[in-house]
Amino acid sequence: MSETKVKKMLFILSKATLENVYAAFVMANGARMEGIEAEIFFTFFGLEAIQKKKLEHLHVATVGNPAMHMPTMLGGLPGMEALATSMMKKEMEKLNMPPVGEFLEILKDSGVSLWACKLAVDMFHLKETDLIDDLDGILTIGDFYGRANEEGTHLLFI
Amino acid sequence: MEKMLAEKPVNVNEEGYLLEFAQWDKDIANAIAVEEKVELRDDHWKAIEWIQSEFKKDSPLSIRGIKNSGALNIKEFYELFPGGPLKKASKIAGIPKPKSCI
Numbered sequence: 001m002s003e004t005k006v007k008k009m010l011f012i013l014s015k016a017t018l019e020n021v022y023a024a025f026v027m028a029n030g031a032r033m034e035g036i037e038a039e040i041f042f043t044f045f046g047l048e049a050i051q052k053k054k055l056e057h058l059h060v061a062t063v064g065n066p067a068m069h070m071p072t073m074l075g076g077l078p079g080m081e082a083l084a085t086s087m088m089k090k091e092m093e094k095l096n097m098p099p100v101g102e103f104l105e106i107l108k109d110s111g112v113s114l115w116a117c118k119l120a121v122d123m124f125h126l127k128e129t130d131l132i133d134d135l136d137g138i139l140t141i142g143d144f145y146g147r148a149n150e151e152g153t154h155l156l157f158i
Numbered sequence: 159m160e161k162m163l164a165e166k167p168v169n170v171n172e173e174g175y176l177l178e179f180a181q182w183d184k185d186i187a188n189a190i191a192v193e194e195k196v197e198l199r200d201d202h203w204k205a206i207e208w209i210q211s212e213f214k215k216d217s218p219l220s221i222r223g224i225k226n227s228g229a230l231n232i233k234e235f236y237e238l239f240p241g242g243p244l245k246k247a248s249k250i251a252g253i254p255k256p257k258s259c260i
Contacts, residue, residue: 026259029221035241097260098222106225109232 007152008037010144014157016048017061018085022092024158025103032110040107041144043117046158047124050116050132055100059085108134113147115139163189175248175255179213182252190250194239198250202238205230206251219244219256 009031013024024040031038048054062068062075062084074080089099098106108114116131116138128138148155161170164185169177174193176182187206191198198206208229212219221244224235239246244256 030259032236033221033242033244095260096218096220096222096258102222102225106221106232109225109236110221111233111236 004034004036005152006031006036006154008039008148008150008154010148010153010155011038011040012144012155012157013040013042013046013049014044016045016054016058018058018088019060020158021046021049021058021100022097022103025100025107026097027156028107028112029103029110032107032112037111038107039113039115039147041115041117041139041141043120043141044123047116047120047126047131049100050104050114050135051126051130052132053130055104055132058100060088104132104134115144117141117144173249173255176252179252187250187252190252194246194250196239196246196250201230201234202250205235205238205247209247209251210253213251213253218258219248220258220260222260 009028011024011028013021015021028038028040042050048058059081062070062080063072065075068075068084070080097103104114113136114132114134115136116126118138118140121131121138128135159170159172160167161174162168164183166181166186168181168186171177174190176186188198191202196202208227209219212223217223221232221235224230224244225232230238235243235247239250244258248254248256
């Protein structure tokens with residue numbers, strides 16, 4: 001890629017399904033590798049990706065996801081999500097995709113800022129100790145918009 | 159296309175990556191580094207050597223690979239080659255642009 005006009009990418013991750021979490025992580029990491037600044041704001045269910053106890057147990061969505069090519073009723077059977085998730089994790093490992101915890105470390109080391117949404121943290125009654133140590137802080141959405149205050153910044157909702 | 163680097167003709171692609179690793183030497187690395195606005199010090203050479211050894215083993219470069227390399231960590235890597243470390247380091251090391259997304 002030649003020079004890009006994109007200077008900073010701000011991601012808002014609102015979901016905790018594996019495919020969405022990885023989309024945000026791969027794009028944030030990819031931005032840093034191109035010399036673009038990147039930050040992620042974890043809100044609502046996206047917060048599961050930065051909860052110490054939950055981040056290694058995220059699942060692929062098997063219901064309400066037509067691309068799974070599986071009847072919705074089957075997708076809802078016990079164990080289906082776990083099965084689909086373990087299959088996807090195997091495929092990702094083949095591509096050298098790190099697990100969520102290791103990916104968060106990579107993002108942090110690469111200079112990606114990680115923020116939790118204050119409203120969602122309050123709503124789920126989470127304490128700071130429930131969240132990963134690498135977190136940069138808990139912000140209101142207003143604070144987060146403040147971080148978009150320069151030319152060439154883009155916001156992406158996932 | 160042919161390009162003069164360190165007073166030697168070398169074959170590069172349109173983005174400036176060497177097409178033949180055999181043409182690489184330390185003078186050429188320094189010349190590319192000047193173009194990339196990187197001043198090569200000992201730590202840079204350590205990173206370059208590690209990248210080249212991976213290349214010779216045919217193992218694809220990724221940022222995760224840097225983390226697990228034991229030779230350098232990701233933070234240092236970003237500090238050594240600011241603004242696109244994997245691409246810049248590969249170019250200076252004389253190997254093709256990495257194709258990995260991670």
